Amino acid sequence: MTIQNTNIIRSLLNRNNSRIIIAVFFFFIFNIGYSQTNKEKLQKDKQKLEQEISYTNKLLNETKKDTKFSLSQLIILNTKITQRQELISLINYEIDSINVLIKQKSDSIAVLNATLKTLKDNYAKMICFAYKNRSSYDRMMFIFSASDFNQAYLRLLYLQQYSEFRKKQAEKITQTQQQINLKLSNLELKKAEMKVLLKAQEKEKKSLSVEIAEKNNKIKELKVKEKELVNTIKEKEKAAKKMQSMIEALIAEEIKKSTNKSGKVKSNTGMPLTPTEMKLSADFSENKGKLPWPTDNGVITTTFGEHPHPIFSEVKVKNNGIDISTNTGANARAIFNGVVKGIISIPGSNNKAIIIRHGDYLSVYNNISSVYVKVGETVKTKQNIGLIDTDGSKTELELQIWYGTTLQNPADWITK
Secondary structure, eight states: OOHHHHHHHHHHHHHHHHHHHHHHHHHHHHHHHHHHHHHHHHHHHHHHHHHHHHHHHHHHHHHTTSSSOOHHHHHHHHHHHHHHHHHHHHHHHHHHHHHHHHHHHHHHHHHHHHHHHHHHHHHHHHHHHHHHTOOHHHHHHHHHTSSSHHHHHHHHHHHHHHHHHHHHHHHHHHHHHHHHHHHHHHHHHHHHHHHHHHHHHHHHHHHHHHHHHHHHHHHHHHHTTHHHHHHHHHHHHHHHHHHHHHHHHHHHHHHHHHHTOTTOEEOTTSOEEOHHHHHHHHHHHHTTTTBOOSSSSOEEEEOSEEEEOSSOTTSEEEESSEEEEOOTTOEEEOSSSEEEEEEEEOTTSSOEEEEEEETTEEEEEEEEEEEOOOTTOEEOTTOEEEEEOEETTEEEEEEEEEETTEEEOGGGTBOO
16 A cells, blocks of 8 residues: 555545535525525415405306396406416416426436445445455554654554545445435425426316306307497596596695695695695605505406406506405495595496595595595594495495596505
8 A cells, every 4th residue: 555546545535525515515505595485485476366366256256146247247257367377377487496496306316326426436445445455464564664753653644544534435425325315205295296286287277268268258248238338438438537637626626725824845746735744645655565455355357547448459448546346345445544635426426436635645435335434534544434336246446546646556556
């Protein structure tokens, strides 16, 4: 045995092991980070969508009590289809994520197997080397053939370290085998999870296909009433314009009443505000995206802005707010602290709209059959302010948010 040979063996073993251990380390770190950051969020999003679909289905069943298929049924059905598509997209994303993890775990197992093979090969070489030099006479000769005492001491130290190194190599083999077994077990769990997801995906796709077919059939039914529906759209547009004029007039009146009052400062919207009103306005603004819904339960069935009509694509429908469908007997509630500034009768109906001011901001609650508050009353966040009207089997609230005379998209303000 020569020191040169043993040093070569040690150098080779350390270099190979270091490279493999570094590669395995990065595999582990990437897998842990990827899994923890995505899975929890995906599960929450899926659970929320499943709850929304369940609630939307309940609303759809309520509207079906009316034997005549109506536009409101189609809108709710459209919402349900959109929710189902989002759920399928989330499932697809989760399937893709698990595929990535399966690939990573498979690669990691391959790296560990390569590590195990290297460790076993190196260990076999050490055993073979130890067998050839097993005689205590050879070991003694290796020590006593040293040129001086220092070299003899170093050789003795080396033999001790070599024995310890061989022991550690045996431990590494055992640990690596355990890691492989654990990875294989995790891989099987991921594959089982994948099977469950593929079944869920198939189920949702079948449900979506049925809902789309139902929607197409109902559109054909409603197109027969084209003239009646177009007239209804025009009437709603007229009512929306009248309401917008009334709200703008109310804001103008608020500015006029407050302009000459002392202790008020004109804000960016032109509305004079007291320090308290300025703070209220700032608080409202800071809560963008976190404001509570104006109903205990509900789904957004019509979005903000201009978009094609659900049946007549050539007809554009403009919505100054969002429409929220909810269950029969539901109350509208204030989305933030404020003061009731107006109760408007809606043109062409017996319903009313409640306007609450929050400094520079106003929230409008449209389609109220019974009002619980009065003008000048201070209201608190989530306070019930009126009963939402039920037309036939449809219960729907329109929410508008204004910044001075500028319309806002309420979906950006309420909590997701």
